Amino acid sequence: MIYTKKMAFIGLGVLCFMTVAQAQVAEQKPVALSTPQDSLSYALGVDIARSLKSSNFDIDLNVLSKALTAAYQGKDVLFNEELVATVIQRNIRMMMEKRGAELRKPGEEFLAALKSKPTIKATPEGVLYEVLVEGTGSQPKATDEIKVHYAGYLINGEKFDSSYDRGEPINLHLDQVIEGWKIAVPLMKVGSKYKLYVPYNLAYGERETGTIPAFSALIFEIELLDIIQPHEV
Incomplete structure (x- = not known):
């Protein structure tokens, strides 16, 4: 605590x-x-x-x-002991909320500016996406295993991950990825390439993950290559 x-x-x-x-x-x-x-x-x-x-x-x-x-x-x-704890906890909470708001602001402004672009679509949950290539194959279900090529970026353009750089695609279970992927990838058909713009709460949230800062909105380029098989749950 x-x-x-x-x-x-x-x-x-x-x-x-x-x-x-x-x-x-x-x-x-x-x-x-x-x-x-x-x-x-x-x-x-x-x-x-x-x-x-x-x-x-x-x-x-x-x-x-x-x-x-x-x-x-x-x-x-x-102050008694209870009030001491209350005052300190309240100030810690206020400081954390202020810090969170400051860290969220660049991503929120970035996503807000994107919404006015005619090529950008949005899901009800808040994921923005752009269709770079529209495929003609099947669409994956939320529990499917898929094969993808992808690259992930911070909003400043810094790349933090890429299967392209590793030289081979990756197989993933859709029920084990970040929420933004769970929402947007089932919209894709095999052969599609989408660009996703994911708000922090549908990415890695309030925690720092590797080189990804806390409260980061993220950008992904995803190429859906195949649906391997349904993932049994």
Whole structure:
């Protein structure tokens, strides 16, 4: 759980960070390190400060220092344990949502611009596709095994995978591929070549996968070569 791991780490060095926070609030006065305890406290303080800064929390050092002092000295604090957890979890969630929105934006804008092009078609689920070559063979079912050639690209044109580059097509079970393929490939006939534009939620979602960043809209060129056999489920 995000909160548990983060709080365990912060709790380990929270008292050490108080030295850094108080020093910054007090006009950056020099810190005298005359004992091993001083050195350890300072080192842990720097480590915790860097951790908090890298987490991108919007922190008021003056308020933080007061809370640290009160909690360490056993005085009454404004938040109980449940409220502490709630506030931190809420801010972590807000930060993640903001980051997700920022990462989704390029793909969303890219797909939105494509929709106005006359050669682009769309499925009800949101996959955009372009027919490069229309085949005349059979159409695969959602559980079929198929043979394809394909290439995958990020929206900036960077290629992340290609059976063409490997020099041979690949056999795939349609019920084991990303959702965008499950939706669009059954629209193809054997002999077809389509270009798919897949939103992040129908590709690899919110997770980073190999060289594919999280929240990435993806582009695929797919050539349906054959339907091997139905995939038994």
